[in-house]
Amino acid sequence: MADIQLQDALLVKKYVDGDENALTVLINRHQSKIFGFIYSKISDRDISNDIFQDTFIKVIKTLKSKSYNEEGKFLPWVMRIAHNLIIDHFRRNKKMPMFRETEEFSIFSIMSDDSLTIENKIIQEQVEIDLRKLIEELPEDQKEVLMMRMYQDMSFKEISELTGVSINTALGRMRYALMNMRKVIDKHQIILTN
Amino acid sequence: MAKIYAPKKLVTNSMKPKKEIVSFLINYSKALSFVKVKDKSFEIIAN
Numbered sequence: 001m002a003d004i005q006l007q008d009a010l011l012v013k014k015y016v017d018g019d020e021n022a023l024t025v026l027i028n029r030h031q032s033k034i035f036g037f038i039y040s041k042i043s044d045r046d047i048s049n050d051i052f053q054d055t056f057i058k059v060i061k062t063l064k065s066k067s068y069n070e071e072g073k074f075l076p077w078v079m080r081i082a083h084n085l086i087i088d089h090f091r092r093n094k095k096m097p098m099f100r101e102t103e104e105f106s107i108f109s110i111m112s113d114d115s116l117t118i119e120n121k122i123i124q125e126q127v128e129i130d131l132r133k134l135i136e137e138l139p140e141d142q143k144e145v146l147m148m149r150m151y152q153d154m155s156f157k158e159i160s161e162l163t164g165v166s167i168n169t170a171l172g173r174m175r176y177a178l179m180n181m182r183k184v185i186d187k188h189q190i191i192l193t194n
Numbered sequence: 195m196a197k198i199y200a201p202k203k204l205v206t207n208s209m210k211p212k213k214e215i216v217s218f219l220i221n222y223s224k225a226l227s228f229v230k231v232k233d234k235s236f237e238i239i240a241n
Contacts, residue, residue, distance in 0.1 A: 020220070020223055020224050023219075023220065023223050024220055027216055027219060027220070028216075031210055031211055031216065032209055032210055035209045035210055035211045036209035039209050048211070049211050049212050049215050052211045052215060053211070053215050053218065053219065056219045057219070057222065060219065060222065060223045060226060061226070061237070064223070064226055064227065064228050065228045065235055065237075066228070
């Protein structure tokens with residue numbers, strides 16, 4: 001029972017020096033506290049087991065690579081690793097939440113396919129063709145600014161530099177381009193929506 | 195007044211990971227070693 005009396009720091013040193021049993025003692029000594037901590041945040045046994053495993057893999061790698069600085073704080077260090085992995089887990093889940101299908105709930109009841117139908121695709125293509133025709137009717141300077149802004153995604157600073165006018169002039173031309181297009185759309189009652 | 199005893203323990207089982215996880219970690223540790231070559235460190239897992 002000498003292991004009980006050995007402090008964590010000593011066990012860590014023994015493990016780094018090659019005594020694998022020291023790791024077993026460390027894990028057995030702290031597993032409840034660490035796993036309990038993880039489970040208190042995650043509330044899922046399987047995921048908690050995964051995080052517990054990942055935590056100790058990091059611990060093992062750090063110790064074996066002799067990258068660990070012993071400051072008498074083994075357990076806080078391990079808890080910090082577990083804490084960071086928990087945060088990583090929540091960040092991943094936030095980006096990609098997991099839905100589990102049950103008898104009452106099917107993910108397909110709230111998920112929809114956002115891609116366009118063939119009909120909508122044809123309509124969209126026609127709208128784009130009509131839009132280009134309208135743009136062609138604009139005065140040259142307004143057409144130039146609008147094309148650069150909308151189709152080449154240029155900033156007004158870049159547009160002003162390329163066309164040799166001030167930013168305010170470029171902004172004004174853009175504004176007039178849109179106003180003129182709206183007038184033509186209203187006059188001929190053109191429909192440009194999908 | 196009769197004492198009332200709960201039929202089950204009120205304290206839940208202590209939280210522990212699966213035994214397989216602990217067993218894996220111990221085996222992983224035994225298989226893992228690091229080799230330093232110049233300024234680089236390489237992980238080696240023995241099969």
